[in-house]
Amino acid sequence: MSIINAAKEAKAASVLMATANETLKNKALLAIAEALEANKYAIIEANDADVKRSEEENLSKPLLKRLKFDENKINDVIEGLKSLIGLKEPVGVTHFSRELDQGLELYQVSCPIGVIGVIFESRPDAFVQISALCLKSGNSVLLKGGSEAALTNKVLSNIIKKATTKVGLPKGWIGLLESREDVSAMLKMDEEIDLIIPRGSNEFVRYIMDHSRIPVLGHADGICHTYVDQYADLDMAVDVILDAKTQYVAVCNATETLLVHEAVAASLLPRLDVVFKQKEVIVNGCDRTRLYMEAKPATEATWGNEYLDYEISVKVVDDLDAAIAHINRFGSGHTDAIITGNQESALKFMDHVDTGNAFWNCSTRFSDGFRYGFGAEVGVSTNKIHARGPVGLEGLLIYKYKVIGQGHIAGDYASGKKTFTHKNLDKKFMDV
Amino acid sequence: MSIINAAKEAKAASVLMATANETLKNKALLAIAEALEANKYAIIEANDADVKRSEEENLSKPLLKRLKFDENKINDVIEGLKSLIGLKEPVGVTHFSRELDQGLELYQVSCPIGVIGVIFESRPDAFVQISALCLKSGNSVLLKGGSEAALTNKVLSNIIKKATTKVGLPKGWIGLLESREDVSAMLKMDEEIDLIIPRGSNEFVRYIMDHSRIPVLGHADGICHTYVDQYADLDMAVDVILDAKTQYVAVCNATETLLVHEAVAASLLPRLDVVFKQKEVIVNGCDRTRLYMEAKPATEATWGNEYLDYEISVKVVDDLDAAIAHINRFGSGHTDAIITGNQESALKFMDHVDTGNAFWNCSTRFSDGFRYGFGAEVGVSTNKIHARGPVGLEGLLIYKYKVIGQGHIAGDYASGKKTFTHKNLDKKFMDV
Numbered sequence: 001m002s003i004i005n006a007a008k009e010a011k012a013a014s015v016l017m018a019t020a021n022e023t024l025k026n027k028a029l030l031a032i033a034e035a036l037e038a039n040k041y042a043i044i045e046a047n048d049a050d051v052k053r054s055e056e057e058n059l060s061k062p063l064l065k066r067l068k069f070d071e072n073k074i075n076d077v078i079e080g081l082k083s084l085i086g087l088k089e090p091v092g093v094t095h096f097s098r099e100l101d102q103g104l105e106l107y108q109v110s111c112p113i114g115v116i117g118v119i120f121e122s123r124p125d126a127f128v129q130i131s132a133l134c135l136k137s138g139n140s141v142l143l144k145g146g147s148e149a150a151l152t153n154k155v156l157s158n159i160i161k162k163a164t165t166k167v168g169l170p171k172g173w174i175g176l177l178e179s180r181e182d183v184s185a186m187l188k189m190d191e192e193i194d195l196i197i198p199r200g201s202n203e204f205v206r207y208i209m210d211h212s213r214i215p216v217l218g219h220a221d222g223i224c225h226t227y228v229d230q231y232a233d234l235d236m237a238v239d240v241i242l243d244a245k246t247q248y249v250a251v252c253n254a255t256e257t258l259l260v261h262e263a264v265a266a267s268l269l270p271r272l273d274v275v276f277k278q279k280e281v282i283v284n285g286c287d288r289t290r291l292y293m294e295a296k297p298a299t300e301a302t303w304g305n306e307y308l309d310y311e312i313s314v315k316v317v318d319d320l321d322a323a324i325a326h327i328n329r330f331g332s333g334h335t336d337a338i339i340t341g342n343q344e345s346a347l348k349f350m351d352h353v354d355t356g357n358a359f360w361n362c363s364t365r366f367s368d369g370f371r372y373g374f375g376a377e378v379g380v381s382t383n384k385i386h387a388r389g390p391v392g393l394e395g396l397l398i399y400k401y402k403v404i405g406q407g408h409i410a411g412d413y414a415s416g417k418k419t420f421t422h423k424n425l426d427k428k429f430m431d432v
Numbered sequence: 433m434s435i436i437n438a439a440k441e442a443k444a445a446s447v448l449m450a451t452a453n454e455t456l457k458n459k460a461l462l463a464i465a466e467a468l469e470a471n472k473y474a475i476i477e478a479n480d481a482d483v484k485r486s487e488e489e490n491l492s493k494p495l496l497k498r499l500k501f502d503e504n505k506i507n508d509v510i511e512g513l514k515s516l517i518g519l520k521e522p523v524g525v526t527h528f529s530r531e532l533d534q535g536l537e538l539y540q541v542s543c544p545i546g547v548i549g550v551i552f553e554s555r556p557d558a559f560v561q562i563s564a565l566c567l568k569s570g571n572s573v574l575l576k577g578g579s580e581a582a583l584t585n586k587v588l589s590n591i592i593k594k595a596t597t598k599v600g601l602p603k604g605w606i607g608l609l610e611s612r613e614d615v616s617a618m619l620k621m622d623e624e625i626d627l628i629i630p631r632g633s634n635e636f637v638r639y640i641m642d643h644s645r646i647p648v649l650g651h652a653d654g655i656c657h658t659y660v661d662q663y664a665d666l667d668m669a670v671d672v673i674l675d676a677k678t679q680y681v682a683v684c685n686a687t688e689t690l691l692v693h694e695a696v697a698a699s700l701l702p703r704l705d706v707v708f709k710q711k712e713v714i715v716n717g718c719d720r721t722r723l724y725m726e727a728k729p730a731t732e733a734t735w736g737n738e739y740l741d742y743e744i745s746v747k748v749v750d751d752l753d754a755a756i757a758h759i760n761r762f763g764s765g766h767t768d769a770i771i772t773g774n775q776e777s778a779l780k781f782m783d784h785v786d787t788g789n790a791f792w793n794c795s796t797r798f799s800d801g802f803r804y805g806f807g808a809e810v811g812v813s814t815n816k817i818h819a820r821g822p823v824g825l826e827g828l829l830i831y832k833y834k835v836i837g838q839g840h841i842a843g844d845y846a847s848g849k850k851t852f853t854h855k856n857l858d859k860k861f862m863d864v
Contacts, residue, residue: 015760019783098805104794106804113816114786194816209645215817236839243841328447347862350834351451354546362536362837371845372538372833373530373854384545384626385647386818389833401804401821402782405794407668409675413803422805430779 003142003185007115007192009172010140014114016170017138022089025136028164032132033081035163039155040074046151047124054148062250067148069124077128083375084136090393091138097425101418103406107429108399112138113194116396117186118378119208120199121146127156129376130197131174135164137396142193144177144186146200154178187212195396197378202306217395219382221332222252223306224364227323227349229340230263236361237264237339238271244337244363246279250308252380253335253367257303257313259323262288265316269293272314281310288316303330320345324352331355333382335367335389356382356389402429435574435617439547439624441604442572446546448602449570454521457568460596464564465513467595471587472506478583479556486580494682499580501556509560515807516568522825523570529857533850535838539861540831544570545626548828549618550810551640552631553578559588561808562629563606567596569828574625576609576618578632586610619644627828629810634738649827651814653764654684655738656796659755659781661772662695668793669696669771670703676769676795678711682740684812685767685799689735689745691755694720697748701725704746713742720748735762752777756784763787765814767799767821788814788821834861 036043047069054067095108116139118130127145134141145153157176165171177186186193190213198208198218205220226244228237244255260268269292276283276293284302285295295314302313303326317323327336337359338349350358357367367390369377374392381387387395412418468475479501486499527540548571550562559577566573577585589608597603609618618625622645630640630650637652658676660669676687692700701724708715708725716734717727727746734745735758749755759768769791770781782790789799799822801809806824813819819827844850 015756015784015786018786100798100803100805104798213641215647215815217817233839239841240839243843247841247843247846324447346836350832352447354447354450355832357833357835359835360837362835362840363842365842366532366536366835366837366840367833371532371842371852373532373852383647384830385649386830388830398816398818398820400782400787401789401799403789403791403794403798404778405792405798407665407672408794408798409671409679410795410797410803411675411679414679420803420805 003177003182006142006172006175006177007189010115010142010175011192013170013172014112014140017140017173018091018112020138020169024168025138026085027167028135028169029081029085029132031163031167032128032160033078035159036074036078036128039159040071043069043074043152043155043159044071046155050149050151057148059148063122063148067122067124069152073125077125080129080376081132084132087136087375087393090136090397092429094428095399097427097429099421099423099425100403101408101421104408105404105425105427107402109402109429110397110399113396113398115140115142115193117142117144117193117196117214118199119144119183119186119196121201121204122149123199124149124152124156126199127153128160130378131160133376133378133393133396135169135173137393139396140173142175142177142186144182147180150178184211187214190214199379215386217381217383217387217391218379219252219332219334221306221382222254222334222380223257223304223330223332224253224255224334225257225259225327225331225336226255226364227259227327227336227338228261228264228268229320229338229342229345230261231342231345232264232339233341234264234268234271237268238275240337240339240361240363241272242275242279244365245281245312246310247363247365249310251365253364254308255312255337255364256306257315257330259326260289260314260316261320261323262316262318265289265292269314276312279310281312283312283314285314286316289314320348324349327353327355333384334380335359335364337362337364356380435609435614438574438604438607438609439621442547442574442607443624445602445604446544446572449572449605450523450544452570452601456600457570458517459599460567460601461513461517461564463595463599464560464592465510467591468506468510468560471591472503475501475506475584475587475591476503478587482581482583491580495554495580499554499556501584505557509557512561512808513564516564519568519807519825522568522829524861526860527831529859529861531853531855531857532835533840533853536840537836537857537859539834541834541861542829542831545828545830547572547574547625549574549576549625549628549646550631551576551615551618551628553633553636554581555631556581556584556588558631559585560592562810563592565808565810565825565828567601567605569825571828572605574607574609574618576614579612582610616643619646622646631811647818649811649813649815649819649823651684651764651766651812653738653814654686654766654812655689655736655762655764656685656687656766657689657691657759657763657768658687658796659691659759659768659770660693660696660700661752661770661774661777662693663774663777664696664771665773666696666700666703669700670707672769672771672793672795673704674707674711676797677713677744678742679795679797681742683797685796686740687744687769687796688738689747689762691758692721692746692748693752693755694748694750697721697724701746708744711742713744715744715746717746718748721746752780756781759785759787765816766812767791767796769794769796788812
């Protein structure tokens with residue numbers, strides 16, 4: 001199907017998706033879970049072919065790892081679908097209600113955004129999760145997967161489409177886009193697509209942001225910091241830093257820069273020198289860092305590095321204020337942590353650091369939708385509007401205002417014949 | 433001051449604004465109110481000079497009307513400031529809290545967006561209101577007013593800056609930009625400015641959207657519809673339509689297109705023919721409309737018109753579904769109303785119409801922050817993300833996640849040594 005038809009179908013379906021009730025949506029989610037279970041081997045077969053072809057095409061190891069969709073991953077996805085069923089219905093929730101005047105009532109009610117465009121590399125599990133989140137939140141979704149996962153995505157898309165339309169979801173609520181040209185076409189469809197969620201490399205996300213009027217939800221960089229305060233428990237600091245840097249290096253919530261208060265540099269850095277060497281972590285350090293541990297000399301450019309590898313930037317700072325200023329200058333607003341035993345320092349840090357996720361005494365690696373208990377995530381947002389940090393269902397919703405009157409006209413209030421009462425009600429929409 | 437310095441100062445100030453407490457912010461709002469009162473005549477004098485010069489430069493009547501900042505308007509603005517003081521503190525509100533594991537707690541806490549860039553034509557009252565909303569929500573603000581209001585804006589900006597820094601707000605939280613070149617510079621400053629709010633003509637807003645990576649909050653078009661259902665009370669319909677079209681024509685929430693169910697066309701349209709002629713409203717009607725009232729023939733292009741004048745598009749539709757489809761195709765997602773005595777039609781309309789404000793039995797003119805009781809508004813948004821409809825304080829806020837641990841590391845959960853508890857807490861952040 002052409003992208004234009006797919007987008008028009010998705011937009012038409014979005015009106016029906018917005019009013020699909022909880023029972024229908026949960027039935028559809030269950031139908032997907034059952035269909036994945038029933039078609040497990042067809043999926044694995046398609047994925048094996050994708051993996052084999054991609055190996056021959058020399059796809060990088062991390063991408064190959066993400067592409068692999070084996071029985072364990074399928075089972076995880078099925079579990080995820082079931083937990084999504086258990087979440088509260090997010091659409092039609094009255095956020096507040098207010099009497100504007102006698103017989104004139106205002107309601108702010110949650111509703112889906114409309115049509116979500118998702119563009120991503122590899123990761124068939126993300127394909128299913130994001131589709132399921134869009135379904136639960138009443139959105140249509142257009143998915144553009146990478147060519148490396150072409151066969152897997154096709155099988156998954158067919159399974160999901162068939163299972164959900166069978167139980168009554170509108171045809172066209174989910175569309176799979178396959179060609180590279182589809183991406184540029186998609187970026188221009190601001191009449192049909194309401195939000196784009198890109199999942200991929202930084203360059204890729206920036207490209208999307210620069211080439212579309214459609215709002216983009218996602219993160220370009222994950223330059224996360226861990227700051228060790230002068231009041232830190234240094235045993236804790238060593239454990240947390242090691243986890244934050246090395247537990248899984250290829251992810252956006254791994255710590256890329258370590259900031260150390262000068263008062264603890266002499267005691268902390270030699271210990272890190274040992275453990276970093278054990279883990280083969282390359283260190284790029286400022287002059288003061290290099291007094292206490294082996295490190296390549298850092299330059300100004302060092303502080304903007306997102307390594308996604310066994311490599312870290314280390315800087316000794318004068319005090320808490322200097323740490324905050326450094327993060328607000330070089331950070332990407334993803335996740336930043338302070339290690340300290342002092343509550344005042346911690347609260348100041350968490351308030352003043354301009355970041356989506358401000359942590360105290362724990363690893364930056366916790367910044368994740370599953371770990372936060374959101375059931376699933378569409379990604380981690382470093383946006384400053386709409387949704388920030390790990391984004392679950394909430395980020396796929398907006399609201400509309402509904403006003404019920406009895407023939408009320410604005411002229412009566414302009415002339416002074418009537419005045420507004422503005423009394424808060426405690427009514428849900430349709431307790432009318 | 434150069435725009436680059438102003439923007440850097442605003443960004444630096446935003447960190448302090450984010451942590452300014454309720455008392456300080458309310459003191460600053462009161463100081464603005466008092467300073468406006470004390471400097472009333474200096475403001476009026478500057479405004480008189482702006483109005484006089486703009487008259488000589490043949491500024492249009494509606495813009496001249498908006499530019500005028502007389503004692504009444506100043507008093508309204510002072511009242512507005514006082515009502516803003518009374519609103520609940522919006523920053524630092526815990527939306528939810530959750531135990532991730534023993535001793536590891538997650539909080540979602542409201543915080544300001546950062547630096548708001550506002551670009552607007554005329555309207556000194558909007559200048560003060562938007563600055564005040566930014567202050568209350570803890571944001572820095574860079575304002576670029578139109579050259580027609582140059583003297584007024586300069587006086588207002590000086591008054592606000594002096595009054596607020598005197599009570600302790602950080603210098604630079606508010607900046608006035610004055611040259612036309614400042615606008616293009618502003619659009620490129622995505623490192624310093626987090627959100628742009630344009631207030632002006634449609635062309636102007638679209639230009640901004642097309643020339644910046646910074647998210648834009650605002651509406652391009654206000655193509656509002658009123659649909660008269662077959663079950664409508666026609667007396668009510670006539671009154672509401674007349675108000676929605678003619679109570680104030682130059683505004684974005686005026687009705688531009690009337691849709692009429694064919695079952696009531698023969699009884700309603702001749703009545704509208706009479707009242708529209710009395711008010712000198714020009715009608716552009718479809719073929720069926722022209723059977724019952726005097727109208728110029730409508731073309732396909734008619735349905736996309738935003739007249740902002742005594743002119744209206746009228747179309748007879750087959751049924752409710754056709755009305756919904758028309759609005760979803762031609763509407764701008766601003767405000768759309770149904771007149772009907774039938775609850776089922778009303779609820780279907782309000783659910784299926786993709787609009788920020790869905791009204792039942794009242795005038796589209798109610799779509800406004802003051803009328804909704806928001807105290808003030810930064811504008812009406814037709815965005816599908818972040819904030820929709822009239823935007824008050826809420827649209828100037830976002831949240832951050834704060835996580836408090838005791839040295840927790842992600843590795844323990846990856847290895848299975850520990851598992852997440854994900855228990856909802858009912859704690860505010862800092863009930864720690």
